[in-house]
Amino acid sequence: MSYSSLPEDVLEHVFSFVQSDKDRNVISLVCKSWYEIERWCRRRIFVGNCYAVSPRMAIRRFPEVRSVELKGKPHFADFNLVPEGWGGYVYPWIRAMAGGYPWLEELKLKRMVVTDESLELIAKSLKNFKVLVLSSCEGFSTHGLAAIAADCKNLKELDLWESDVEDPSGNWLSKFPDTCTSLVSLNIACLGSEVSFSALERLVVRCPNLRTLRLNRAVPLEKLAHLLRQAPQLVELGTGTYSADLRPDIFSNLAGAFSGCKELKSLSGFWDVVPAYLPAVYSVCSGLTTLNLSYATIQSPDLIKLVSQCPKLQCLWVLDYIEDSGLEALAATCKDLRELRVFPSEPFGDEPNVSLTEQGLVLVSEGCPKLESVLYFCRRMSNDALVTIAKNRPSMIRFRLCIIDPQTPDYLTLEPLDVGFGAIVQHCKDLRRLSLSGLLTDRVFEYIGTYAKKLEMLSVAFAGESDLGLHHVLSGCDSLRKLEIMDCPFGDKALLANAAKLETMRSLWMSSCSVSFEACKLLGQKMPRLNVEVIDESGPPDSRPELPVKKLYIYRTVTGRRIDMPGFVWNVGEDSALRLS
């Protein structure tokens, strides 16, 4: 019996064990019948660029999907580089899915514009809706949330990760009906204003499966203990504001409540933290795997005391107050550490305000054998340090280094940091994501193009000298999907020479580079499956063709130009001449 004559339901059963998109895509290419079987049993789709495909096409091909994940704006929108009104509207998708996926259970959105109308449509049309994750989204208010709360009878997860939510006063939490007992995860950390504590408490009490609760800053510390005692089964907790008058009864109440939470693995929040209250969490430290202290303005000694009690820590997000000494303690204690993110406490200061240097990162790379993901803001770096880190941790997967002052050279030799980053890509053969900073010439791009064969995402700023740099990357990085560049002297040549490469990538962002409007037009005309979008808020880019385009966003798509472009975005494709006249 050959594989192709296996009955459909057997094949479908086999396919159900295949979850990864990549593998599913491969399966669908084996033969026509596998394509058909596979597409009817795919349950989850991920669309990395919401403009790459139309909702109708997605629904047509995969009619039985239960979970959809969409991403909208380019990553650099996080840093205010994408003007408001650019796009990323989810409403067309929701409208299509209201009809096409009536049994949709999960929707995960990132960097998209979500309106209250969209949320209301979800609530009204999707009867089995369970999971809503809005990560870095905007455009909605608590009115939309109220609709979700009121009408999604089986809601399990509501996660508003770092979204921008308009907060008209309104008691949306109390819109969860008393019959709602299904919540597993609630993340409202980003909400600016108060929520009704009694509604919150009642919700927590009646949801016995609640595992994740991330409170917003407005929830006072004095009330946290009470909440914890109602939900000792919590696995992930985000505190509200972590400060209160120093009172022994508040402290002991809080410490007692924490000690009752035997399942707690993840802590976050800690806004306005008062160090004296930190010991209240010590009882759970031995079990913690994730600690997000990136908003906690506490100094190194307090951080050391805390971190030294967390031997099982796998993921730490922290401010640079931790300093090299704190990272040394981390390296000594947390042998299971996989991910470290160190954020700057004063990114716009001229002088360093803390003693955090490249040494801290080197120490962690030495002491933590499982370290694979790094985001590190600092003010100085050396090639030596980078080489050491690379040799220590060849299993690094994500390496994002931000030396705060652009074009900072190796502080020891004053040379560019080409060799250091070169060592990273040479030793870390599985590197998937890389962000560069410091003084860099075309040489670093030569290293990247030569060695970084698994690299999927590269972020570059103030680096390179010529088109050769960009050319190395586009011609050498076989796995490249996303490339984002700001303020680099890259122009037309590399772009046009590697036009075909762009179709193998999700997207390319270039701002404040040297790409001419003419080249953009050429690219747009010759590559019909790319959308070449020029962003220019000061007027039509062809009115000043001698100037380089300010912002350029190129992405592959099967649906042609998008119809929701605002006035400051120009698609310079075939009929660009028509549009601009």
Added chain:
Amino acid sequence: MSASGSVSTVSRDDHLVLSSEDSSSPVESELELGLGLSLGGGGFIKAQQQASGGGGGGGQYARILTAKDFSSVVSSSSCLSSSSSSLSRGDYVAAGTKRSSDSVAAANGSSQVVGWPPIRAYRMNSMVNQAKSVASEEYNSMMENKRKNSLVEKTTDVCSKNSASAKGRTSPFVKVNMDGIPIGRKIDLNAHGCYESLVQTLEDMFHQPTTPSFVLLGSSVQEPTRPSKLLDGTSDYVLTYEDKEGDWMLVGDVPWGMFLGSVKRLRIMRTSEATGLAPRLQESNGRQRNRPI
């Protein structure tokens, strides 16, 4: 992956902007386009020449300079020398010197460039809001915290009253550009309770003693006088803002709270260009839009 098996190289002779004199001649090689992209040789070369003639010029790609660009420590040939690299550090620095003199001011201190350092707006807003309540390194109690808060808050009644109404804004940072200065700044509106405070901060931000041509506080570069001249019309510049509808308005006409609710960004405009600000500016192509910057 390269599009075809052929070797593609980029000739660097077109990057004249980066070197005033290319003393070491680069390897001259033609650009090859893979996958049989027939862009029409002539047309492409023409486009290239047009592009490289103007596109790479102006040094527009690097909007920020730090002192390192002009550092004399830069030893040109030693760090970058290799047989394939013909651009030396010296050439790169030469590019820096070609940039407009305004950028020199940026080299003196930190300049806030949009998008750098790459910190999410959410994080910046959170840190800003926390900075109001967390002032020192060693405080142990809320009482001390409260005391410090009162030092940070505005002292004028008007300002503190307005501060309360400012809380609703979720994204307090707005861009500020000044005519003649290529690098924009960002300012936190929530940190101010009134126009006076905002303007004083702006004047501090954009006041650069090394650039005599820039005059914000009257016609001399002496000690700044208070109150601000930006608001009272005696300066060469006026402070304007773009509102939610895209119109450019003079700052100061509406109540502070209303201003906060509608301002999208700020521009310090030369007085000569600010005529007729109240009626909308129109673009020549008839599009009903204002022309910022």
